[in-house]
Amino acid sequence: MLSEGAAAPAVDLPAYVDGERRRVDLGEYLGEGIVVLAFYPADFNPACTMQESDLGDLDLFTMQKDVSVFGVSPDSTYSHEAFAERYGLHVPLLSDREGEATAAYGVATENEVGERLVRRSVFVVDHRGTVQYARAADDLETPLDVGPVKAAVGDIGGDDTALDRYRVGHDHYAEGREAFRAAMADYEDREWMDARNGFEEAEPAFTDAADHFDTAVRFAETAAFETVVDRTEEKADTLAHATSWLADSADALASGRGKQGAQYREDAERLLDAATDLSEPPGPDAFRLTAEGIELGDSVVVDPEEEAGYDWQADDAGGVDTGLAVDDADLDAAVAGEADDYEPADEPDTVEGDLEMDLDAVGEADDGDDESEGSSVEGDTVEGDLEMDLDAVDAATDGAADETGAGPTDRPDGSADGPDGATSGRSGSSDGSDTGTGTGDEPGDGRAAGDERAGGDPADGDDADVAELDLSDPTEGDDEDEADDERADWDIPGR
Structure with missing residues (x-):
């Protein structure tokens, strides 16, 4: 048997390691860190019980970065696989089928009938490749005593x-x-x-x-x-x-x-x-x-x-x-997310919440004082609840368009642009054949005359009043409303 103080031999053997079969060269470990070699007679040997194997305690050393542990027996890697799975072993198991490692460390033996066996033994090799601890059991049934192994590993320093x-x-x-x-x-x-x-x-x-x-x-x-x-x-x-x-x-x-x-x-x-x-x-x-x-x-x-x-x-x-x-x-x-040039990608661009629309302000815009001002509703995208009866607005405006007979170029107040850019009004005749510069009290007051006739019956004369659409309550509006093309300028979400 190899004695303490001797140089540990390097052998290259097949092995079952971490669920796979591969070869392990001990020369890659000797001289780099501490190596623990545990020889045992066979997988599922008499020292094993139903609950644990004789190598189970060596798993403690696998958690140390500077300690490498190997079990060595004559069994094949397939037997090692079943043995490791049965007892949940994490120790790499080397297959010494030819007895190379057994002979190098001097732990070969025979039983009374001449069968070649392996003595249960353990070697602790330091980081220089020198054996610091070597022990062998007297019989095959005696389990490994891990206490002295721990002490030997702890005593190694340099x-x-x-x-x-x-x-x-x-x-x-x-x-x-x-x-x-x-x-x-x-x-x-x-x-x-x-x-x-x-x-x-x-x-x-x-x-x-x-x-x-x-x-x-x-x-x-x-x-x-x-x-x-x-x-x-x-x-x-x-x-x-x-x-x-x-x-x-x-x-x-x-x-x-x-x-x-x-x-x-x-x-x-x-x-x-x-x-x-x-x-x-x-x-x-x-x-x-x-x-x-x-x-x-x-x-x-x-x-x-x-x-x-x-x-x-x-x-x-x-x-x-x-x-x-x-x-x-x-x-x-x-x-x-507070910097001027920092815009997190997960922040939405839309506005969430309920939108309260000022219908009176929209009504004032509809009077035609300034068509370029458009709607008072800002923003292209609004998420939320918009309370507005659009069907009633459609009915009211459709009625106004039918009665006025306004064409695509008619203004909402009943006037139209003439060829020279001046404003001309429609005549009061029912057939619309009499067109001129206006029928108001003063010459050139065609805009006023048009305003008076836009919302009433053409035969009623100048005394007809213009009915205005009350947008604050669209469901109660009169049938005499603004022309259809004014609605095109409204910026109503969803329309």
């Missing part, structure tokens, strides 16, 4: 690995910071789509940075460095969540959903305020690996007297802190 992880995390953080700054500039310029794309680019970079900082904390052995990196991981994670909210805000604003965009922005600002209270992650050159551990540069100060247990200042002056608070007044107005 400032060198921690500093390597920090360098990678800082590179991701710088990438996210650059994308974030560009996105913030687009956001303040109301370039919503560009801002959204920039925030969506920054978010995974901050997330990767937070993951690597978290791994650095896991391996750190120098307490001061661990404190700094722990807070650095918190800042990267906070910015990742804030960037996600800002991307949603920009997307909402681009779609004209101003209120929703403002709410997303408020959610992001709370996280941005929290991130601003944390200093920028120091550059990797602010730390130096020595025989005693990681030495912090003069720019990084950890103060145990502080409530948070730390306080540091980084030489990196180009941090994300600059412009984190989105406090541009013009931008605030744009988000709220």
Whole structure:
């Protein structure tokens, strides 16, 4: 059996992983993080019960980013699939049909009848590829004791690995910071789509940075460095969540959903305020690996007297802190929909509500004093209830047109335009054959004569009164009304 302190062999085997069959090369995991290898005799072996398997406790390690867990047995990947589904296992299961891994780790055995079997055993390999823990059970029925495995994983550390992880995390953080700054500039310029794309680019970079900082904390052995990196991981994670909210805000604003965009922005600002209270992650050159551990540069100060247990200042002056608070007044107005040049797409152009129409004012306009003034109703589109009996108005105006006999060029007051532009009136004869300059009391008073005859019987003479249409109550109007073409000038919605 492979002993502690030995280099872990790398093998390449078929496996059942996350619902699919593929090959797993252990060489891709050894030397990168902690690896736990659990060898067991077979799927559905005597150590399994109806409720759980002997590998169930190893699922706890799959939740740690820096720990990879593998189960190894001689069964096929098809058997592994049934085994994993029966017990709800998430551990990748490797198929060692030829015994390659079993021989490399020295856990092959035989039973009393000469059958080749695999000893129940577990190996914990550190981030350098060295076996730190190796145990094997005396019989096939004894289940795996996960307690010592947890202790072995917890004892593994290394400032060198921690500093390597920090360098990678800082590179991701710088990438996210650059994308974030560009996105913030687009956001303040109301370039919503560009801002959204920039925030969506920054978010995974901050997330990767937070993951690597978290791994650095896991391996750190120098307490001061661990404190700094722990807070650095918190800042990267906070910015990742804030960037996600800002991307949603920009997307909402681009779609004209101003209120929703403002709410997303408020959610992001709370996280941005929290991130601003944390200093920028120091550059990797602010730390130096020595025989005693990681030495912090003069720019990084950890103060145990502080409530948070730390306080540091980084030489990196180009941090994300600059412009984190989105406090541009013009931008605030744009988000709220108050700016002069900001028109949210979700606000309707029509007017909703009840329209109260001043019919008396319309009646005054109908007197013909000024035809160019037109209707007093403004707007092309009105939504609401308009109380007006249009049928009664039609009946009244049709009666007036029939009695006056006005043609297309007749005026509503009974006059007509002559060839020379002057106004001429109609004669009082019933057959309409006598036309001239007028029949009023004074020469040229044809307009007045026309007014007197427009609403009455042509044989009644000058004493007939002109009946006016009372638009305040159209249902009680007389039959002697204005000519039909006057109604064409009314701006009545729906007609």
